[in-house]
Amino acid sequence: MSAKKAKPAILLVDDEPNVLQGLRRSMRTLRDDWDMSWVEGGAEAIAAIRSHHFDAVVSDMRMPGRDGAAVLEAAAQANPGGYRVILSGFSDRGAIGAVEETAHRYIAKPCSGEDLVAYLRMALALRGGLPTARIRDLIGKAPDVFGMVRPAVRQDECLALAQSASFNLDRPIEDHREAVELLRPLVLRALCHLTALTKGDVTDEAGEERYLRSVVMRALVLGGAARRICLHHGFWPEDVERATAAALLCHVGTAVLRSAGEVRYQASLDMISECGDSVLAAERRVFGATHVDIGVYLSIAWGFPDEITALIAGHHAPRQVPGVDIRPMAAVHLAQFARMPDRPEWHDLNFGEGMPFHGACVEAVPDRDFLEFAGF
Template sequence: MSKKTRICFVDDEPNILQGLKRFMRPMTSEWEMEFHLSGEAALFSMTQNGPFDVVVSDMRMPGMDGATLLSHIRQDYPETIRVILSGYADSDSVLRTIGPAHLYLAKPCEGESLREAIRHPLALRRLLSSQSMRRALGGLESLPSLPDLFIRLDTELVSPHCSTASVAAIIGSDTAMTAEILKLTNSAYFGIGQRVSSVLQAVRTLGLETIQTLMVKTAIFRLFAGSSHAAPYIEGLNRHGLELSRLAKHMAAALGATTAQAEAAGCAALLSNVGALVLLDCHGDSYIQTLAGTGPDVPVHELEMAAYGVHHGHVGAYLLGLWGFADPTVEAVAHAPRPSQAGHTSNLLLSAVHLARALGPTFPPLPHGADEGRRLDTDYVHKAGLVDQLPRLTQLAQTISAEEKP
């Protein structure tokens, strides 16, 4: 008999907790649930009985509020999925949960919507903690860690004194990172149209999420630059990620995304091939030989799955999950090659990244002239209602591809 998933709900209003109990009653066969009136009570339960798999907390509570509770859990129980369920959507409240929370859900939230919001990250965690993943990473001496600069920036974000200027000052303290971010900001991939000469200007122009993603991408690619297996492919993978990022933003916008959603899609696409660096580093020439088997009916991710039990999207998502990236981003990277495996069509980031990969540039480690095979997940496209938009999206991809590259 499999162990039940442990989930904790925290809200200082008894009537809200009673409503949550009713909403969650259909899940009692799968989930072991506790309901607490305070963050202190939830933390005490964890010290006595061990960590929960998921904690869903209200934001505004007397004493310890939701952001503080999830910050404690993040520090002491980093594997726990952390969710804010709140009726307050002011910018200060949301900003304080950027680091501590994986998900931010607005009240009122229907029972099925809340159950689905919990199910998705749990399914993702199970996928990314499989034995196949451990085997695929077996050749890696140590897992890459987030750059110190990113951690400092993450800490600054939850500071009450956080500002665009303070963020820019942290990034500017690393000369090499500053140079790389300014170089990328001024490249044709972002199409700014004016020269950006300072980190402060870059943060204001591209937005904080994109700048953070560029920092992670730059640090990870720098880490693998010394790998004899990965180094020859770094330039191509870097260019591929930037091209995917640009295309994914356009795809998201074409699908009706908000500016913030389009930026998030671009960020997910930018990081979607970091798992390939890990597989190259772990498996070297055998990985390249594996890719040589691709063809019209054999896409890259199927070859990787046959050889290692996971594909490079899974590996990249595993790292992003460890680093605390938002679940929609992690899911978009994990399922980009075959989004139907996500089991739903509600993640716009996933749709945009998949379309960018399917209609965009060829995966760089493939032998020159290789046919990458069938890349479009037709089942997903039908379920997501995207069939009628494919001609327009294909034309969009061709137009962007034909534009001048740096």
């Protein structure tokens, strides 16, 4: 008989007893589903985090002594793959900036228990199916750059990557301030992680190819394609930002798999061409995890919002991610197939103008029904 699966452990933190009591009442029906703990104040929360495992931590921002930023920093160190939410009645940039690299979601107070439960359900679902032990083993054997929550890269290095021909921007960027205005913060964060990968590059087993750089160049093409698709279809700036960042990051897991050995990686490609396996099935057979699994794990560990993580999770199979924003998801999915010169049957898809080619694609065919439903 299989062992009973442990319930997700949730820690909720606020220095106001009335707020905690209200959340406790609204979430009491979940006692059979989640193991919930309630603490008053940051110091008590940090002590709990250091002595117990929590799958999710929800904390108020403004608390005396140790504030929400300190609580989420402790949570990120104790469990990088956990879910972290900040609650605040303040909307000042200082409060948001203090947690932008540790909080997966920032929620303005007052927040209803129903809304919080919906966010938690989606986040735990994204994390629940990951082969975490196998992913950690693969990342542990890869270059150290995959563990960087805050990549040590210079602004000019990040801007140089953004202006590469692969990313295909429509105009040059003069400085970091202009880059923030044009690309927005989440895209720049994604570019910083890609820049870090190029700095940690090594040759493959045959000493012939800088494999991290080759994966980064593909990521830039996908990110540039998603951005142009969004602009062509008139997306809101926030959706352009999310789709572009997700497309940039959706294949970082491929770099981890390639770092496990080019021979094993080639074996997975052979299964696709010779046995008819899908990309994900072949990767799972060879490595025990897919590039999607690893991309989701790294997006969580690096502190990207759940909207980004969900887009990464669905870039191959967009209909399998519940609650995802459909139009950005369609843009990220469509970017995988942008103007393939060897696949003329895809050229009728509505990519927009100025799309670059990008080599042979081993993905499945586009999900046309999903794209049509999204208005593409």
